[in-house]
Every structure is written in C-alpha cells, then in structure tokens.
Amino acid sequence: AQSVTQLGSHVSVSEGALVLLRCNYSSSVPPYLFWYVQYPNQGLQLLLKYTTGATLVKGINGFEAEFKKSETSFHLTKPSAHMSDAAEYFCAVSFNFGNEKLTFGTGTRLTIIP
Amino acid sequence: DTGVSQNPRHKITKRGQNVTFRCDPISEHNRLYWYRQTLGQGPEFLTYFQNEAQLEKSRLLSDRFSAERPKGSFSTLEIQRTEQGDSAMYLCASSPSRLAGAYTGELFFGEGSRLTVL
Numbered sequence: 733a734q735s736v737t738q739l740g741s742h743v744s745v746s747e748g749a750l751v752l753l754r755c756n757y758s759s760s761v762p763p764y765l766f767w768y769v770q771y772p773n774q775g776l777q778l779l780l781k782y783t784t785g786a787t788l789v790k791g792i793n794g795f796e797a798e799f800k801k802s803e804t805s806f807h808l809t810k811p812s813a814h815m816s817d818a819a820e821y822f823c824a825v826s827f828n829f830g831n832e833k834l835t836f837g838t839g840t841r842l843t844i845i846p
Numbered sequence: 847d848t849g850v851s852q853n854p855r856h857k858i859t860k861r862g863q864n865v866t867f868r869c870d871p872i873s874e875h876n877r878l879y880w881y882r883q884t885l886g887q888g889p890e891f892l893t894y895f896q897n898e899a900q901l902e903k904s905r906l907l908s909d910r911f912s913a914e915r916p917k918g919s920f921s922t923l924e925i926q927r928t929e930q931g932d933s934a935m936y937l938c939a940s941s942p943s944r945l946a947g948a949y950t951g952e953l954f955f956g957e958g959s960r961l962t963v964l
Contacts, residue, residue, distance in 0.1 A: 736888075775850065775937070775954075776889070776937070776939075776953075776955040778953070781950075783951060826951075833879075833891050834889075834891065835891070836888030836889045836890070838886065838888050839887075839888050
C-alpha cells in the first residue's frame with residue numbers, strides 16, 4: 733500500500749534561514765506527489781506538485797521540491813524563511829493522476845523564530 | 847467568494863446524536879471529496895463523487911456514515927449515533943475532472959467542519 737512519511741512533526745527555523753521539510757514515500761509504481769500548506773483556520777492550499785517531467789518543481793511563495801526516485805523522497809525547501817511561512821505542511825501522494833484520492837503524511841508544523 | 851464552502855464550521859453534539867455537514871464545491875467542479883483529519887494526523891480519505899455518483903468509499907466510512915450528492919452540486923455527510931471517536935475535522939474538497947480543460951491535479955479544500963462529540 734502507498735504511504736507517506738514526514739520526518740519531524742515540528743520544525744523551527746530562524747527568519748531568513750533555509751527551510752527543509754522532509755517527505756519520503758513508499759510506492760511500487762511512479763507516484764504523483766504534492767505539498768499542501770494549511771494556515772491557521774484556513775483550508776489546505778496546494779504549494780506545488782510533481783506529476784511527470786522535470787524533477788525540480790517550483791511552487792508558490794518561493795518554495796520548491798525535488799523528486800528523487802532513487803531516494804523515494806520529495807523534500808520541500810525554501811532558501812530564506814519568512815514569518816508568514818509559519819503553518820502546517822502536508823506531503824501527499826497519489827498513484828492515479830486524474831483520481832485525486834490522496835494519501836497524506838502526518839504533517840510538519842513549521843515555526844519561524846524572529 | 848467562489849471557493850469551497852462548508853457548514854457548519856463547528857458542531858458540538860452529545861454521543862448518540864446525529865449530525866449532518868454540508869459542502870458546496872466550486873461550481874464548475876464535478877468531483878467532490880470528503881476527508882477526515884484528527885489531531886496530529888494528516889487528512890484521511892473517506893469518499894468521493896463524480897457528479898452525483900459516489901465512486902469510492904474508504905473502509906473508514908462505517909455504516910453510521912452516509913454521504914450524498916443528489917444533484918451533482920452540494921454534498922452532505924451524515925453521521926448517525928455519533929461516538930466520541932468521531933470527533934475530528936471533516937474536510938471537503940473539489941476538483942474538475944481530468945477531461946476538463948481546467949484540470950491541474952489540484953484539490954481545492956474548504957475550511958472544514960469541526961465535530962466535537964461529548
């Protein structure tokens with residue numbers, strides 16, 4: 733069965749520092765990978781996705797992620813953290829593009845230290 | 847606001863009571879999904895509709911749960927004889943079908959309906 737593991741339920745970084753949120757997946761077939769962000773009292777919002785093609789994908793708000801098949805990873809990064817990045821981030825996987833029955837990770841809460 | 851709308855946003859009920867949540871998707875989206883999110887967990891898939899047809903149900907959706915989308919527009923999720931374990935955030939999402947020109951693979955989520963069972 734497909735699964736997603738997010739390492740670190742809480743991550744704290746200083747403002748201006750690199751953000752790295754880790755996501756690993758388990759799959760026997762090529763996955764489609766997503767990162768969603770959830771701000772307090774708001775719905776989940778898509779940050780970026782990988783379906784096919786270029787393995788380095790860029791998303792909104794300066795985030796990007798790289799699909800590494802050999803490592804079964806899809807880590808999310810941002811070069812310089814901003815206070816507004818404080819939120820919960822979810823990695824998700826689908827194995828059937830066109831049927832978005834997503835399997836989500838448990839989430840990583842990102843705190844930005846002023 | 848043309849986003850996904852969920853009502854009520856919060857519901858507190860006593861064990862054994864029935865509750866119903868409503869979801870209004872983005873109007874041109876023919877796919878509608880229900881997820882459940884408990885504290886410290888990511889969203890878990892419950893069921894999804896394409897138009898009025900319910901195409902898949904998770905094993906998480908016990909016989910006390912029923913979801914409908916009678917006219918292919920809004921959807922309701924009813925929980926009968928609520929239990930304390932049903933306390934969670936119930937999320938609704940919508941998307942266009944893959945054949946639609948606007949399809950991107952993205953799910954558009956509502957803000958959720960939080961259920962507390964006492």
